[in-house]
Amino acid sequence: MTKENGKKLKKKWIIVPIIIFAVVAIVCALTQNLGKSKPVGIPVTAGAAEQMTLQQLVAVKGNVEGSEKAEIQSTQTAEVKAVYVDEGDRVNKGQLLAVLDSGDLNEQYSKAKITAAESKRKYDDAKLLYEQGALPQNDYLEAKATYESNVLTLDTYDFDKINITSPIAGTVTRINVTVGSNANNTSDNKSMFVIEDLQNLQLKVKVSEYDISKIKEGQTVTITSDVLGEGTASGVVSKIAPSGESKDNSGGSSGTSEKVIPVDINIDNTNKKLIAGVSAKAEILIQKKDNALAVPVDAILQDANDGTEYVFVIKNNKLKKIKVKTGIEGDFNIEVISDKLKSGDQVVLSPTFDLKSGMEVTISDPSAM
Structure with a gap:
């Protein structure tokens, strides 16, 4: 083998390892890219089932007044x-x-009083004579009628209209x-x-006709007001009006405007900070439940045909449709009753009717959408 051929062979062996190295690098890169590819599945947002205390409240504003x-x-x-x-x-x-200024009322009353007294004396005399047979009946009846008329006249002097009392x-x-x-x-x-x-204050509120069926006498109330600062006062629903009225005084066409029902709330004003004439907000407690299993309200999917309610649970990136019964509803969460759902389970938020059990999903970050 000549020196020239030997040099060419060495060059070939040098080139081959370079090619192999390049191929390996490309394969690794492709493998890495495949590993970074987006997972397959329908994107959904998710919340969690949790044990919590739930309260159902009706919030309404009104004015503080004396009872x-x-x-x-x-x-x-x-x-x-x-x-x-x-x-x-x-x-x-x-x-x-x-x-008030009575004008000549006092003088007129005094005269009427004297006249009534004189007519009574004459009536008494006439009665005595009539009973003894010494006076005709007509004279007796005339004296009686005069006396009774004068008494009625005396009663017309109403000093309550002059003397203003509480x-x-x-x-x-x-x-x-x-x-x-x-x-x-x-x-x-x-x-x-x-x-x-003012010893016994009340909060006068007007509850919407859509909420009034939830309100009962005796329900507890939490009261907040600017005059209380960060503090609160407590109260109790004491009276529900027997009829409703228009929400406003705009005089809209009958049957089109929302109606409201006046409700009185007795206030426990122990700290004496609430005063009459200020506005306040009442949160009327309708229901409360401790340690309730709850999901976000928008996790519930309701069948339009029969009203059956469901949630979609996410397990291993797959959906499982679970029938639930809902209970007390709070501001953001609602109680769910099901032996197939437990605290910590992930549930789909805002599910749609095209979702099915077994579908693969990808949990999206809502903040990135």
Whole structure:
């Protein structure tokens, strides 16, 4: 073999290992790329079944008021002669709040009282004479009728209209009259006095007709308000009105607007922070269940034909359709009852009707979508 041939052979052997190395590198690269390829399966988002405490609440806003409230007005066109209370004063039932100008009413009453007394004396004399047979019956009956008429006239003098009193015990929260003003001509036609029982506060709310069937007297209520800061107050549903009313006063066509039902909530105002006249939010507890097995609300798929409810559980990247019975529903999660579902199971969120048991899926990251 010549030196020249030997050199060529060496070059060939050098080239062959290079080719082999390149082929191996390409195969490795392809293998790596295949390993990085997207898994096969329908992309779905998933949540988890969890044991948790669930609460069903009805939230509604309203105004805090005294448990009893009286707005006192007068029909008399008369000057206010005296006001005996100030805002914030505690008053008893029947307590005098103000006196109106009676004009010549007192004088007229005094005269009527004298006339009634005189007619009674004449009636008594006539009765005695008639019983003794010394007076004709017609004269006796005339004296009797005169007396009875005078008594009726006396009763027409209603000093309640002059003396303004409180119909309830409570606190004077508003006074809209002053001495010298006209009793029935207050600014903006407001009541002369507003009396409220502030010892016992109520939250007055109006519940939608779609939720009222869930509301029962005795249900517990959590109350929040700006005046409470981060704190809360508790309450109890005390009264549900027997009839509904329009949600607003727009006077829309009958039957088209939503109706609401007034509901009273008695407040336990132990900390004395809530005051009448402020707005507050009530969360009425309808149901509560501890240690309930729950899934996100949007994991439930309901059959449109018979109402049967299902969830799709993901196991080994495959779907399994499981029939469930739903229970109490919270804000974001709902109780599911099934012996085939356990805490920690992954369930498909927002499932569609084209999903079937056995399908392969890929769990997507919703934040990357």
